Amino acid sequence: xxxxxxxxxxxxxxxxxxxxxxxxxxxxxxxxxxxxxxxxxxxxxxxxxxxxxxxxxxxxxxxxxxxxxxxxxxxxxxxxxxxxxxxxxxxxxxxxxxxxxxxxxxxxxxxxxxxxxxxxxxxxxxxxxxxxxxxxxxxxxxxxxxxxxxxxxxxxxxxxxxxxxxxxxxxxxxxxxxxxxxxxxxxxxxxxxx
Numbered sequence: 185x186x187x188x189x190x191x192x193x194x195x196x197x198x199x200x201x202x203x204x205x206x207x208x209x210x211x212x213x214x215x216x217x218x219x220x221x222x223x224x225x226x227x228x229x230x231x232x233x234x235x236x237x238x239x240x241x242x243x244x245x246x247x248x249x250x251x252x253x254x255x256x257x258x259x260x261x262x263x264x265x266x267x268x269x270x271x272x273x274x275x276x277x278x279x280x281x282x283x284x285x286x287x288x289x290x291x292x293x294x295x296x297x298x299x300x301x302x303x304x305x306x307x308x309x310x311x312x313x314x315x316x317x318x319x320x321x322x323x324x325x326x327x328x329x330x331x332x333x334x335x336x337x338x339x340x341x342x343x344x345x346x347x348x349x350x351x352x353x354x355x356x357x358x359x360x361x362x363x364x365x366x367x368x369x370x371x372x373x374x375x376x377x378x
Contacts, residue, residue, distance in 0.1 A: 190366045206353065214355035215296075221346050222293025223307065229286035246283065256316065259326035261325040263318030285309050293347065296360020300378050310344035355378075 206214070219333045232252040235245025244250035257273035260266050272278045285305055293303035317340070319332040332338070349355075356362025362378075371377045 195291050203254055211353075211355070211358040214350055214353050215358040215360065216297065217346055218350040218355040218360065220292050220297075221306075221343060221350065222295075224290075224292050224343065225286050226290030226294060229283060229290055230288070232283065246279070251279050255348040260316045260321075262321035262330060263315055265315050266325070269316050282309075289347070293350065294360075295359075296356025296362040297350040298361065298377060299354070299356045303347045306347035307344040310347075311338040314338060314340040314344075 189196070228239070229354075232238065232240050232250075233246045235242035235250065240250070240252075242248065244255070246252050248347045251274040253272065254274035257269045260269040260273075264270075265279060272350045286309075287329060288298075289302045289309070291296040293306075315336070318329075319328050319330075320335045322333065324330055356365070365371055366378050
């Protein structure tokens with residue numbers, strides 16, 4: 185390839201996609217972010233369901249009678265909502281809501297459909313998990329260090345912001361089913377389903 189050919193190929197990555205204000209490279213980067221975030225949610229669902237031994241051992245898998253919320257929420261000992269979180273730890277409705285959320289958000293992000301709903305649900309879930317870990321606290325109720333590395337921004341907020349950004353930039357249209365989804369009559373008449 186000649187130098188001119190390489191320059192042309194490189195410059196094409198910075199040309200906005202038709203009908204878009206994003207460059208092709210930016211659209212592809214957002215698609216990678218969307219798929220990666222989707223995998224974070226989907227993997228959590230799969231590991232908690234089947235107990236593949238990463239965060240959930242097989243004996244505590246949801247399919248083996250374990251509770252996806254009990255371990256995390258029963259250990260909440262900081263923050264303004266501590267009593268609320270510990271009171272719902274292991275409740276069947278909380279387990280179902282959490283697991284449906286993980287699966288739905290994960291699939292929506294990976295497929296690139298229903299991005300607005302996924303963004304709202306994902307951001308809310310991450311905000312609740314942020315409050316459960318409550319990074320501003322330096323010590324637990326027992327006086328032990330929380331090991332929080334930043335009093336405000338942690339990975340929950342980054343994931344929440346990430347799902348919002350992918351929805352607002354129509355990241356499901358690149359390497360996803362977003363364009364097809366948006367063309368469905370039901371979705372065209374109910375734009376909140378995009």
